[in-house]
Amino acid sequence: MSHKxxxxxxxxxxxxxxLITLSAASKHHSRRPCHHLVFYFHDxxxxxxxxxxxxxxxxxxxxxxxxxxxxxxxxxxxxxxFDDPIxxxxxxxxxxxxxxxxxxxYDKKEIFTAWLGFSFxxxxxxxxxxxxxxxxxxxxxxTRDIWVIGGTGDFFMARGIATLSTDSFxxxxxxxxxxxxxLYECW
Amino acid sequence: MSHKxxxxxxxxxxxxxxLITLSAASKHHSRRPCHHLVFYFHDxxxxxxxxxxxxxxxxxxxxxxxxxxxxxxxxxxxxxxFDDPIxxxxxxxxxxxxxxxxxxxYDKKEIFTAWLGFSFxxxxxxxxxxxxxxxxxxxxxxTRDIWVIGGTGDFFMARGIATLSTDSFxxxxxxxxxxxxxLYECW
Amino acid sequence: MSHKxxxxxxxxxxxxxxLITLSAASKHHSRRPCHHLVFYFHDxxxxxxxxxxxxxxxxxxxxxxxxxxxxxxxxxxxxxxFDDPIxxxxxxxxxxxxxxxxxxxYDKKEIFTAWLGFSFxxxxxxxxxxxxxxxxxxxxxxTRDIWVIGGTGDFFMARGIATLSTDSFxxxxxxxxxxxxxLYECW
Numbered sequence: 001m002s003h004k005x006x007x008x009x010x011x012x013x014x015x016x017x018x019l020i021t022l023s024a025a026s027k028h029h030s031r032r033p034c035h036h037l038v039f040y041f042h043d044x045x046x047x048x049x050x051x052x053x054x055x056x057x058x059x060x061x062x063x064x065x066x067x068x069x070x071x072x073x074x075x076x077x078x079x080x081x082f083d084d085p086i087x088x089x090x091x092x093x094x095x096x097x098x099x100x101x102x103x104x105x106y107d108k109k110e111i112f113t114a115w116l117g118f119s120f121x122x123x124x125x126x127x128x129x130x131x132x133x134x135x136x137x138x139x140x141x142x143t144r145d146i147w148v149i150g151g152t153g154d155f156f157m158a159r160g161i162a163t164l165s166t167d168s169f170x171x172x173x174x175x176x177x178x179x180x181x182x183l184y185e186c187w
Numbered sequence: 188m189s190h191k192x193x194x195x196x197x198x199x200x201x202x203x204x205x206l207i208t209l210s211a212a213s214k215h216h217s218r219r220p221c222h223h224l225v226f227y228f229h230d231x232x233x234x235x236x237x238x239x240x241x242x243x244x245x246x247x248x249x250x251x252x253x254x255x256x257x258x259x260x261x262x263x264x265x266x267x268x269f270d271d272p273i274x275x276x277x278x279x280x281x282x283x284x285x286x287x288x289x290x291x292x293y294d295k296k297e298i299f300t301a302w303l304g305f306s307f308x309x310x311x312x313x314x315x316x317x318x319x320x321x322x323x324x325x326x327x328x329x330t331r332d333i334w335v336i337g338g339t340g341d342f343f344m345a346r347g348i349a350t351l352s353t354d355s356f357x358x359x360x361x362x363x364x365x366x367x368x369x370l371y372e373c374w
Numbered sequence: 375m376s377h378k379x380x381x382x383x384x385x386x387x388x389x390x391x392x393l394i395t396l397s398a399a400s401k402h403h404s405r406r407p408c409h410h411l412v413f414y415f416h417d418x419x420x421x422x423x424x425x426x427x428x429x430x431x432x433x434x435x436x437x438x439x440x441x442x443x444x445x446x447x448x449x450x451x452x453x454x455x456f457d458d459p460i461x462x463x464x465x466x467x468x469x470x471x472x473x474x475x476x477x478x479x480y481d482k483k484e485i486f487t488a489w490l491g492f493s494f495x496x497x498x499x500x501x502x503x504x505x506x507x508x509x510x511x512x513x514x515x516x517t518r519d520i521w522v523i524g525g526t527g528d529f530f531m532a533r534g535i536a537t538l539s540t541d542s543f544x545x546x547x548x549x550x551x552x553x554x555x556x557l558y559e560c561w
Contacts, residue, residue: 031343031374048437059434059451059479060246060266063235063254067437077246077268079290079434081451081489083482101481101510102489103453105246107288108270115268115289117304117491119510132509132521134336135319136288136306145339147319149508152519152535156405157558161339184344184374187405187558218530218561247433247453250422250441264433264455266477292433294475295457302455302476304491321523322506323475323493332526334506348526371531371561 033160034186039120039179040167041084041100042092045070047173056082060105070172074113075106086120090167090176098122104137112139116146120179122154129153131181133162148181159185220347221373226307226366227354228271228287229279232257234360243269247292257359261300262293273307277354277363285309291324299326303333307366309341316340318368320349335368346372407534407556413494414541415458415474416466416550419444424547430456434479444546448487449480460494464541464550472496478511486513490520494553496528503527505555507536522555533559 046054048068058067060079065071070078081103085096102118114137119130130153135146144164151158160183169175233241235255245254247266252258257265268290272283289305301324306317317340322333331351338345347370356362420428422442432441434453439445445452455477459470476492488511493504504527509520518538525532534557543549 046437057436057451059436059453060268061254062244062246062268063233067435076270077244079246079266079268079453081434081436081453081479081481083450083487099482101487103479103481105268105290107268107290108286113270113288115304115306117489117508119489121510121512130510130519130521132523134304134321134508135339136308136317138308145317147317147337147339149319149336149523150521150533152509152521156535157533159337159344161343247455248441249431249433249455250420263457264431266433266453266455292455292477294455294477295473300457300475302491302493321491321508322526323495323504325495332504334504334524334526336506336523346524346531348530 031184033182033184035155035158035160035181035183037181037183039086039088039097039181040090040176041086041120041179042174042176043082043084044174045080045172050173055084056080059103070106073109074111076109077106079103079105082118086122090178092176097124097126102133113137114139127154129155131155131158137164139166148183155183157185157187158183218371220369220371222345222347222368222370224368224370226273226275226284226368227277227363228273228307228366229361229363230269230271231361232267232359237360242271243267246290257293260296261298263296264293266290266292269305273309277365279363284311284313289320300324301326314341316342318342318345324351326353335370342370344372344374345370405558407558408560409529409532409534409555409557411555411557413460413462413471413553413555414464414550415460415494415553416548417456417458418548419454419546421547429458430454433477444480447483448485450483451480453477453479456492460496464552466550471498471500476507487511488513501528503529505529505532511538513540522557529557531559531561532557 044053044055046057059081062077084100086098086100087094099121104114104116107115116137117134119132121130131151132149137144145161148160163180165178167176167178231240231242233244246268249264271287273285274281286308291301291303293301303324304321306319308317318338319336324331332348335347350367352365354363354365418427418429420431433455436451458474460472461468473495478488478490480488490511491508493506495504505525506523511518520536522534537554539552541550541552
């Protein structure tokens with residue numbers, strides 16, 4: 001009997017080690033986010049009269065459009081470049097913690113849908129570096145998932161999902177997007 | 188002799204466990220796809236006369252171009268926004284299983300090459316969610332590999348390769364791309 | 375005593391195996407790059423008079439701009455499509471090892487910042503395949519990190535960081551970017 005005991009202990013020890021190893025190996029495949037962040041960004045589109053406050057401008061339009069008014073047919077074909085302030089709450093006048101820089105375009109004639117490619121560029125005491133996003137934005141849905149394709153600095157090699165929701169809008173001139181970022185791969 | 192047997196059994200068991208662990212750990216580095224999908228998408232470009240059927244429109248052009256005709260020099264500089272139907276076979280009139288939404292532009296004066304950024308947005312009984320793509324498309328080659336940068340929904344955290352081939356085209360007004368998607372990272 | 379020895383040997387062997395397994399599992403999470411490459415690419419923007427040499431063209435502009443001159447306010451809103459030669463050293467006339475194909479736009483009124491989406495398309499004896507990039511480029515900073523979102527061919531499933539630095543520029547017509555690529559995920 002005295003011989004059996006060390007072997008069965010060993011067995012248990014090995015089993016434990018292998019479980020730990022397995023869980024370590026598959027850790028980054030968990031569906032629990034390793035980082036969770038919420039930000040707001042604010043877009044004020046140039047309309048010909050608001051040059052001082054505007055944070056974005058139309059830079060592409062279809063044949064039936066122009067560069068100071070969003071086109072008919074749900075703005076299909078309008079391309080907009082933006083440099084928007086990012087805030088921690090939903091107040092446009094809160095101190096910005098970074099800039100959302102990139103472009104979006106409207107891509108459907110029948111309803112509002114957009115496609116976005118942009119970066120969050122952080123330079124605050126809390127966050128340094130950038131997060132990059134791309135994806136389809138079916139803007140009429142309450143929440144829309146786009147893709148976090150990677151990051152730099154504090155967000156080195158990050159990947160995950162950003163859930164957008166339109167927190168507020170005023171006609172065609174202003175909108176505010178809540179961005180709920182869940183990273184599932186963190187280094 | 189009776190003592191040796193459990194130990195050598197143990198040995199074998201450990202070896203097996205470690206092999207399994209190793210293979211589990213390196214599984215996502217295999218070159219065998221974890222998901223394989225084939226779709227077709229159909230692009231009908233607006234030419235000034237086909238507003239009803241068009242699924243895409245020119246929204247950017249170089250100084251020597253315009254917004255209803257693709258420019259000379261292999262369309263260099265033309266930017267096109269699209270919302271194209273995705274089908275399971277090569278028939279434009281098959282029931283669409285989703286929409287391909289995004290943009291492409293022609294980027295070489297000497298020959299036809301393009302660059303694409305777009306999403307497949309699925310909303311069928313088979314697939315929910317999106318796949319996002321980016322990459323260079325040397326359109327004259329028989330097959331071209333672009334990059335699957337990530338996905339949402341059913342395609343959460345997916346990465347892989349999409350092999351494009353021009354299945355058909357009619358002048359400048361219509362083309363159909365076969366998209367052979369191989370995902371190598373699946374969650 | 376003669377019994378203890380094989381068991382403790384076994385212990386050590388197991389421990390070693392598990393360590394190897396663990397390190398294999400977490401290898402791709404090291405901050406040491408698995409691939410390091412340096413390239414230069416050269417952009418000559420079309421200005422109305424250099425059609426023969428130009429490698430890029432303005433294809434989008436804000437309401438206050440046009441397509442042959444970069445706009446005021448730090449070119450905010452100008453969209454440029456490019457097909458630039460890639461060289462191994464900083465000489466524009468060195469034999470190109472590939473083409474940098476994609477687009478960039480200027481996205482801030484107050485200072486020069488850009489956003490880039492492009493691919494390196496290689497077709498040399500050394501490299502076959504492509505690398506895809508996206509990210510914010512605060513062009514006035516000495517070095518800027520953008521994101522390597524993936525690759526094909528030799529760079530299958532690659533991810534990492536590309537550090538850009540402006541190696542040279544001549545007015546608005548020519549610039550040369552040094553691109554220091556560090557891949558942290560290699561298959």
